Amino acid sequence: MTPTTALPPWASEGTHRIPFGVYTDEQLHQRELQRFFYQGHWCYVGLEVEVAEPGDFKRTSIGERSVIMTRSADGEIHVVENVCAHRGMRFCRERHGRAKNFVCPYHQWGYGLDGSLKGVPFQRGVRKGDQVHGGMPADFNPAEHGLTRLKVARRGGAVFASFDHGVESFEDYLGPTILGYYDRLFNGRPLKLLGYNRQHIPGNWKLMQENIKDPYHPGLLHTWFVTFGLWRADNESALKMDARHRHAAMISTRGQAGEAGQVTAVSSFKSRMQLNDPRFLDIVPEPWWGGPTAVMTTVFPSVILQQQVNSVSTRQIVPDGHGAFFFEWTHFGFADDDAAMTERRLRQANLFGPAGFVSADDGEVIEFSQQAFDSTPGGHTLAELGGRDVGDTGHMVTETLIRGMYRYWREVMEAGE
Amino acid sequence: MNAQTLYEIAQLHADYAAAVDAGDWDAWVALFTEDCVYRIVPRENFERGLPLATLAFDSRAMLQDRVYAIRETLFHDPYYQRHVVGLPRLLSQDDAGLRCEANYAVFRTKLSQLSTVFNVGRYLDRVVHTPAGWRFAERVCVYDSEMIPNSLIYPI
The missing domain is CATH 2.102.10.10 (Rieske [2Fe-2S] iron-sulphur domain)
Incomplete structure (x- = not known):
């Protein structure tokens, strides 16, 4: 079989309909490993x-x-x-x-x-x-x-590597916009390692990149976020990509004004619901945030950089065949954190990871999507929220980052040898 | 510490397993003291002295918040749990309570699927005697199964 025949059929030039085949074909998976993980990428x-x-x-x-x-x-x-x-x-x-x-x-x-x-x-x-x-x-x-x-490549305390000695510089790889958000988190302060969580998710590795490029789901799937007012539709937010649309940052700042119920047309919102122990959300703003209370950065293909209020971590994606991946969380703080801040980061870590109040369900939905991809040949997913094109936005009501990632995916995967 | 104590702690462990296997979360919460500690910790973090837990609760109120999340907000595949807990090993007793540990294995069975080994490890407990009987002041579940099969929803 020639390499091009392994590519699944796309409905159009666009990437708003994603064929199930991109998640299920083992040959395609081998080509992804070669082209994304072993060549030309950090x-x-x-x-x-x-x-x-x-x-x-x-x-x-x-x-x-x-x-x-x-x-x-x-x-x-x-x-x-x-x-x-x-x-x-x-x-x-x-x-x-x-x-x-x-x-x-x-x-x-x-x-x-x-x-x-x-x-x-x-x-x-x-x-x-x-x-x-x-x-x-x-x-x-x-x-x-x-x-x-x-x-x-070492920058700000994190380490990236490439099998490809001809790869562009790490800085060029991220591009100026994403590099800015990278440097916001890894600004050179010494880090303090807090520990690891590991999970094995039976779904294609790209689904985790998509999950963090998808601001449509957090307020709907993660009802805990909504119930306790951490996600609100009036959150000031922006979505930004590098020039090739492979990396992205989802940037949001918690809304402060008004009754959340007025702006959150989500049935799970319960304005009277209070935590029995509010220390889960004992949020203390930090100077380095520079405003945003959450920035989720997807660095294609291998990692997600998480800042969700005081909880910071890297989430490494390690493929395990076309139908599964290892997802490895490294939580950290900063060497100059006092004991109270370390405790705060550890407590907010309850929200994330394989058992997290708002992350456990991500692995579940990925598993159930993959089940259908594997059993239903010829299907496709639909990513048309906010239109069919690709571009930065000043809101979260769009799937533009997913379309952007697949535009890049097609560029690389459909290129000749 | 005597045979009677061993019997009572074994009974406590059995009650705990019965509560979590039945999904009786109110009964689970009731087995802890008000200012209890409950943690689920990968063995790797525990042995390296890294403080991160997979879940880390510092009060019975936090356990109640987890129960709310299990019942109301966490979407997940339904599953049964079955705990098999070894005999308690009593370690020491002082004013802070009785320290003991026990091995455990949790099997997970999803609907219409085969049963699998979900999580195995060791409970490190500090239990105190209250008017209502023995209660957990501290239960740390240190698990060998560091690679969690997708997600962990219910208490171990």
Whole structure:
């Protein structure tokens, strides 16, 4: 089958009708991995604070390939693929740790933290009498057999990497608008790691990007948001994209004026409903917000950067075949947070994650969409709220960010080899 | 601590499992003290000293808020839970209460689907004797099943 025949049929040039096939085809999935995760893109690998000291490492994934982020003795951060150059073994089994070097247990090939090959047992064979038995060929050059090294970008305490050493700069990749929101969160203050949540969601990985490019659902699916006044239709809001429409920021500022009921035509709103313990929503504005109370940034394809009031996290997307993905949450704060702010961030984390008051249902709806995609060939989703075109808006009543992402998806996926 | 105490704590654990397996959330809440702590924590965070919990409640009022969310706001696939709890291991007793722990396994059964292992781990408890009987002042569920199969709605 030639690559182009694997592409699902789109109803038109537009991207407001998305064929179910983009979520269900394994060949297409392999092409996505190649074109989005392994070429031409930067993928999230972690926070610098996760490898704070020389020798620290963290194992993670880019697409479906296992990689390790390390900090070497000189303080540099490296990202290397977790594939031994000898027999291809994924040698690193710990999820994090500290090491002077890596040794693949199979034949004890040893690597530096930068991925360079340091030692090959019996490279020069075994001497017996005046004979040398075996060994690697005389022209075997260890310098040519290190681990696959990725290009690394560090900015403001977060680390991204790319298998593609020809990729544009990280700053150009994000573009000035999204970079502005990135820098708002990662403005160089030292971070404090709070911990992880992990979930496995049986749906195509793109559905999670779409979920955070979809401001239509929060006030409707997440009735907890509405019930307790965190989402209101009079929230001042904006949607912004990079020039290629692959990344986006959903920016909102909590409405202050008037009875929320007057502006929230949603049946689940209950103006008299109060939390039994209001500390879930003990929100204290922080100077770095610069106004917005929530900014959700989707960095295509691998991560979502979350600021929801005082709760900040990265949400990493790791595909697991066409029909599932791992979703890994890293919550953090800032080193200069006082104890009360740390406690506040931890308490507001109850809203998010696999059990979150407003996030648990996202995984559920993704699962149920995927069920239908897999069983109903020829179907399509409809993304026409706010029109059929693509562009920034000053409101949330639109699916323009989803249309934008698929415009970019088509550009990349439909291009020739 | 004696055989009678062990019996009473085992009974408390059995009552807890019965409440959550029946979906009797009022009974669940009633097993805690007013200023209780309830947390569901991935073992990874627990062992590394990272403070993040998957759910972290610091009062019975917060448990009641979770019950409201379960009943009224969280959309999810309906499922049954079945807890199998090991014998309690009594650790120490002082003015703050009795510290004990127990292994647990929670099986999840979605409607018309096969039963699966949903969450396994260990309860770390501090229980206190009240006029109404033993109650949880603290229950921390430290779970080995760090990769949650989609979402976690009900208490563990």
